Amino acid sequence: MTSSFRTVVLKYALVLLACSIVIYPLLWMVTMAFKPVAEWTTGNGLTWFPKNPTLQNFEYIFFGHTAGLAVSLDRTVIGPLTASLVTSICGTVLAVVAGTLSSYAVVRHRTLPSLAISVLQLRLFPPLAVMIPVMVMWAFIGAIDTWWGLSLIYGIVTLPFAFWLMKTFFEEIPVEIEEAARVSGSSHWRVFYRITLPIVKPGLATCVLFVFIINWSDYLLALLLTQKNWVTLPVFMSTLNSAMGEMYGMKAALGLIAAIPPVVLGLLIQKHLVRGLTFGALKQ
Amino acid sequence: MTISRPPMAPSRRELLKGSAAALAATGLGGLGSFVTTPVFASEFAPGMTGGPTGFEGAERFQYNSGMSEGRAIEGIKALQAAGKAPKKLTILLPDGTIDQISKPFREGASAPLDVWKRETGIEIEMIGAPVGDVFKKVMQDVTTGSGSYDIYTGPWNSTGDLVASGGAVDCSEFVQKYQPDWGDPERGMSTEALVKLLYTYNNKYYPVALDGDFLTWYYLRGIYEKPAVQDAFMKEMGRELAVPNTWQEVDDISKFFTGKDFGNGTMYGNGCLMSRFWGLPTFYMRLASMAFPNFYFFNEDGHPNLNSDLGVQCAEEHVRSLAWSPPDALNFTFAEGWASMWNLQVPNIATYTAIAKFGDGYKEDGTPKSRATGMMDSHAPVGRRFGDKINRRSILHYSISGWISSKSPNAEAAFLFLQWLSSTRTFTLMMASPTGYFDPMQQANFREPLVASNYKPYAMETIPYTIARSVPGLNFGGQTAMDNALDEELQAALTGQKTAREAMDAAQGKWEQIIRRQKSKGILEAIKASRDTWTTIVDPA
């Protein structure tokens, strides 16, 4: 296991290079969020760190106006932030409940084994290839621009992740434990509810966070299925413009707000990311 | 093939400095505090019952029940008495227009929206969308039938598409009942034909015009008049540099300025927009003057004329003119286009008239709005010489209009709001705002000193002159698809993917296909009807 000094240096150099490439764009966005208008572009010389750091950009998106700018916002970030939270959470609950139940049935009771592949196929198609019927249907049931309409589609599109992730957790539980409980007279439901669920609790938590991240990251579905009341954070960010020119600082501030929850949660469940992202094909 | 450009110049940097400056211009200075504003009587002038107060000259915007705005307010009150008025109306707007409605044009004055709320008590919920995407949002609402809005706004051109989809309400009955002053011989649009063009579709009142996007030419008089510029032009072109009258002269001037530095940094000759969506009217404008008195986009049978020799020639000229545009011109929105003039990078531009409002003149702290302050001027539209005549042509393209959503349960109240907003007094008041995209087109607008100080006195005659010489862009059902098809082919030609002829052939094919498929829906009749609205005014050369 001996590595020469040179290879160690080389290794660190490469790792540091990779890390700086990762940080480079992030840093620009983060500092941009704290820059006043005059420093948004490099017209007056490029500054990586704000010379006059300000919270003006955040003030603008949270309150709709700020001292420096006469242009005001027709809606603040509060609405989109709420919309993102509500729809991501509800969509997650839907996906995780449906996914947990059905994957358990498939694993333990061998109900509809082909379900696994059918569910997976949902992830295969470009959403825009099926959006026209979905929009017509959502319009028909009055689900356009509602919290439940968006939650419903979120629940559906993240179902494959929930299903496959939970499937691997259930498969890890030795069947003997459940059999022991059956022998002592418990019904299948009680076994599931009192024995299996408590055992997979950590897995379930991982699954919830993972699915939440996927929902939170959506842009396209919210773009197509909302109008004004339930516009989510990424859509709001991309449509943020003023009468004149780009609002770089405000967009960066919004981007920062949108980026933080998934990064924090993602690092929290780092151990299980591989499993989630590969639909359980790989474990770490 | 890549687009040949003049040797590198520090242009984009300058440009974006301008962009930020533009934002600052509209933002930082636009509505600063007016410490010295005297207090004006908050009562109405004798005989008036409503309208704005709180500034000198407010009486010019006040009204009574005998006037268009007053009739709208009375109408609301009648609806309220009958219990048929809503508490709130929701309107979808390009986000750059909201401040024009909701903010006073100066401290102390009433904002248009406050006047409305004071007089009717009805809330107006304004939802903004990017100006380039607003019609997509409209169609999204129509197709999903979600009925999120009472009033849509969007490009005038798209009226046909919206009507075809059943998304808009025919307001003829309301127009009959409440008599808006859109066609008032003194204050409204100057001719019957213009009223018809802007406020009707298929002889029914669907759109309510809130804007006047008749592309108008602006130029840098301050640069034109420099002796060094004059001398150089004389030497190179053998004639005096003057305001262009024809496209040939425009191209000569573009070619002359490109790559030269007259002490303001390197210049580019062609300021007209060339990018996707925003650059399309530039082409239409050039195309309309290819023949005398007009080059119609369709012949008398409704067959497209795009790949005729003249159509191809026009496309070739259009593509050639890109060589004289600033770098990144293919990605410009109108804002960057304006900024290139404000930074003295381009000598000419045909654009929306708000360019003068945002970039010429002084902010309230006394600093100039841009480097072009005091140097800008406007000129007549250009055309082509046919014997001793010139067919000067501009184009009506985009031009924000309002429609009542057919899903709105409050169509009448929504119409009354639009009537009130678009009537000559309120509309003129909006034109006094230093911000916003709604631009003037009514006769009363051009006579108002506050509008003139905003849009500049030099444009007060040019704009009506341009309006009279403008032809309409496509505005019948299928328009969006046709404009997109042509736009895409032009972009392919501009980026060197296709030759001009290939692009025009392809666009012709797509237009024919769209027409063939829409034949049963009366597209041919609509095309022919549109031909009849074209002006035939020509001027002596």
Add this chain to the structure above:
Amino acid sequence: MTDVTANIVSAAPAGSTTRRGYWSGVARDGRKLGLWFVAPTLVLLLFIVIFPMGMQLYLSATWWTPLDGTPWYLAFESFNGGENYLRLVTDPGLWSALWRTVLIMAVAVPVQFMLGLGLAFLFIDQFPGRKIFYSILLTPMMIVPAVVGMMFYLLFQGTGPINNTFGLPASFSWLADVNRAMISVIIADVWQWTPLMFLILLAGMLGVPQDQLLAARLLGGSNWQNFRKIILPRMKPVIAIALVLRSVECFKIFDLIYIMTKGGPGVQTETISLYLYKQTFADLDWSYVAAIGLTILLVLSLAAARGLAYNAKKRA
């Protein structure tokens, strides 16, 4: 384990108070319970599969667009047989969008793979700071793709930091340039998704039994040879998974490009998803989009079925 045992005991029915309703029957019948358990998933699947597919098939055989002003179920009025499908075959816009999508896949995925593999190789052994570097390297893939698009939009402005860092003039445009727009988009995609490759490949490498690694080292091969002869062959399934996952996602790419370039300049970065979006909302050509959508679904399903069959055959 004591926990579980306790649970088993407590899970036992308390006495004979068990109700004898339908639900208690379900609770005791594994088959019935299983059916009830998959029911929600089935409903969701039917909701998004059966009706949409039927409707798409129906619309794709007509000329209906929302511009007709008639509801979609009256689309049969403009029945046109297979014309939309005929048009699809000869639509240069569609084929060039498909070509650009494939181009992005063909460049971005291998680059991500190579970079991810290299990084994973660096992370096989423990070294001080490994955990922190690992976390930093994973960050990009957790960021909302729309935000990544916005970030790179800022970076690639003429006056942005990229030109500044590399000493390029402000007039050196990225997103407005015919060729560089595509490169910019690919760079952004590589930035965001190389970490996923890294994550998966590293997990695969660490899954290779330690004793084999050790044996290889004892035999005295160089690191690279170890890697090539012992690790790489054992990673084949993992590599396949990583490549398939990324390719599928890359084929669907929308958010990033829509925010960075909207498909421009011209149609230089218009992928299949952006093309569909444009046809749906700009041209409102819904019956045609239905035809394209259905064709894509069909082709992808066939490809997936073949892939699965191939996989099964190989395992057998």
